Amino acid sequence: MAESHRRLAGRVVIATHNAGKLEEMRGLLAPYGVDAVSADDLGLPEPEETGGTFAENARIKAVSAANASGLPAFADDSGLCVEALGGAPGLYTARWAGPEKDFMAAMAKVEEGLRDAQATIPDLRRAYFISALCLAWPDGHLEDFEGVVEGTLVWPPRGPAGFGYDPMFQPDGHSRTFGEMTGAEKHGLPPLGRGLSHRARAFMALAEACLGARFD
Numbered sequence: 001m002a003e004s005h006r007r008l009a010g011r012v013v014i015a016t017h018n019a020g021k022l023e024e025m026r027g028l029l030a031p032y033g034v035d036a037v038s039a040d041d042l043g044l045p046e047p048e049e050t051g052g053t054f055a056e057n058a059r060i061k062a063v064s065a066a067n068a069s070g071l072p073a074f075a076d077d078s079g080l081c082v083e084a085l086g087g088a089p090g091l092y093t094a095r096w097a098g099p100e101k102d103f104m105a106a107m108a109k110v111e112e113g114l115r116d117a118q119a120t121i122p123d124l125r126r127a128y129f130i131s132a133l134c135l136a137w138p139d140g141h142l143e144d145f146e147g148v149v150e151g152t153l154v155w156p157p158r159g160p161a162g163f164g165y166d167p168m169f170q171p172d173g174h175s176r177t178f179g180e181m182t183g184a185e186k187h188g189l190p191p192l193g194r195g196l197s198h199r200a201r202a203f204m205a206l207a208e209a210c211l212g213a214r215f216d
């Protein structure tokens, strides 16, 4: 049997350089009384994401931050996977926005791809977000979690909230995009819901394993 889950307490590094993601991860951790510091607060470098999977990239980021800080570190690697685009942008979701991090341009690129695919694909606008979370300790202990949310891509994008591709993504069962939801609605944690966003769903598994949470 695998080593049992390890309880997270005290200080933890949120190993991201994305402000939108950082805010979400701070919010998710807030109820658990851990002292969360960001990679930017500690001046940690941004490692190259050379992994071939979301889980590998999450590990690279978490292990890099744990080793550099001597603290447990929590990283997310995530992306938007579009069925009609053969799973793209997928692992390259951040890179589609370019060095300028122009997500309006990145969303337009997705939409153009859908227009090109139109004739052949029945479920043209289906997509999902995936989040791989890794919690890494300086002694090498690792915990991995994953969450997915399925939905539909809308055009034009709607809503000022969130970050990245949020204004284009309408989760199944909802009439608003993530860009039209508050942070709490996008998380959809109990008692509001059963977990909605990919990141919230992955985090719920982490919270049950490592933070003593119970979601029944």
Ligand SMILES: O=c1nc[nH]c2c1ncn2[C@H]1C[C@H](O)[C@@H](COP(=O)(O)OP(=O)(O)OP(=O)(O)O)O1
Binding pocket: 015, 016, 017, 018, 021, 049, 061, 076, 077, 078, 079, 080, 093, 094, 095, 097, 129, 162, 163, 164, 165, 166, 178, 197, 199
């Ligand atoms: O909930 C989300 N709502 C909208 N867009 C999202 C979401 N979750 C991931 N995404 C997009 C943003 C980024 O372009 C890419 C993840 O790339 P990813 O490398 O994991 O993050 P990142 O480079 O922005 O920050 P960092 O690596 O420092 O954590 O997927």
Ligand SMILES: [Mg+2]
Binding pocket: 049, 094
């Ligand atoms: Mg990244």
